Amino acid sequence: MPPDPKETLIHYLQGARDALLWKLDGLSEYDVRRPLTPTGTNLLGLVKHVASVELGYFGATFGRPTDIEMPWYADDADHNADLFATPEESREWVVDLYRTAWAHAAETFAECDLDTVGQVAHWDNEAVTLHQMLVHVATETHHHAGHADIVRELIDGSAGFLTTSSNLPDDGYDWPAYVATVQAAADAFR
Numbered sequence: 502m503p504p505d506p507k508e509t510l511i512h513y514l515q516g517a518r519d520a521l522l523w524k525l526d527g528l529s530e531y532d533v534r535r536p537l538t539p540t541g542t543n544l545l546g547l548v549k550h551v552a553s554v555e556l557g558y559f560g561a562t563f564g565r566p567t568d569i570e571m572p573w574y575a576d577d578a579d580h581n582a583d584l585f586a587t588p589e590e591s592r593e594w595v596v597d598l599y600r601t602a603w604a605h606a607a608e609t610f611a612e613c614d615l616d617t618v619g620q621v622a623h624w625d626n627e628a629v630t631l632h633q634m635l636v637h638v639a640t641e642t643h644h645h646a647g648h649a650d651i652v653r654e655l656i657d658g659s660a661g662f663l664t665t666s667s668n669l670p671d672d673g674y675d676w677p678a679y680v681a682t683v684q685a686a687a688d689a690f691r
């Protein structure tokens with residue numbers, strides 16, 4: 502029997518969710534919050550952002566809004582307020598928000614077929630299907646999991662997709678020699 506398309510999409514979305522959350526494991530409150538790029542990318546902010554995205558795209562889009570307050574989406578909020586956690590927003594609170602979004606999304610997945618139509622308010626009420634939103638959110642979550650992978654590597658050198666399957670050589674690969682080779686190739690164009 503061929504795999505169920507909806508279950509396949511959900512499976513890939515969950516893989517990205519799990520990858521994003523493990524990037525927080527073992528880090529201090531400071532390290533999960535500190536900006537490590539010129540645009541302020543930080544681990545806990547990425548989790549807060551994707552939690553918010555899921556609550557909207559798998560909630561209100563399909564007529565299932567939540568009663569969770571998200572002041573970072575208020576008209577007077579900073580444009581990037583969903584991309585960092587305030588001191589009042591604990592790591593546990595952000596992770597719980599994300600897991601709540603997963604549960605809310607699971608209800609939407611159970612109630613809707615892939616061709617169920619919803620509307621995205623901030624896309625001028627564009628009509629979308631659950632299929633489109635699953636592809637969109639899985640893609641966006643993988644995108645942000647990639648950001649998180651780089652940020653985590655900058656913090657403590659941890660890299661890879663999951664703690665149980667890094668997708669990186671684990672056989673004593675000589676990373677410093679590899680980096681030197683890449684640098685030498687770049688230096689040829691100085």
